Amino acid sequence: MVVELGAAFLPANLGLTLEVREGHASYVPSWIKVLKNDKRANFKTSSNAQRAADFLYRFHAKNSAAA
Incomplete structure (x- = not known):
């Protein structure tokens, strides 16, 4: 569900399609x-x-700035 x-x-x-x-x-x-x-599963996975999204945002920003 995380994915x-x-x-x-x-x-x-x-900017992904x-x-x-x-x-x-x-x-x-x-x-x-x-x-x-599991009543808390939605909160845990969210x-x-x-x-994970925040990690990818930071990775994208770092690599965009280096380009």
Whole structure:
């Protein structure tokens, strides 16, 4: 779920183009199960996705400045 959330966070800020892929829908049932079993799963994964996105923003900014 971290990857899916990160994919939602990143494109606009990094100027990336979204590409719809059929495989994404196959993850939904497993994530619904996780969310039903762990009330905090959404907060945990959102937090991890934001940390990953922040890392990529810093990496992008560093490499853009060096170019």
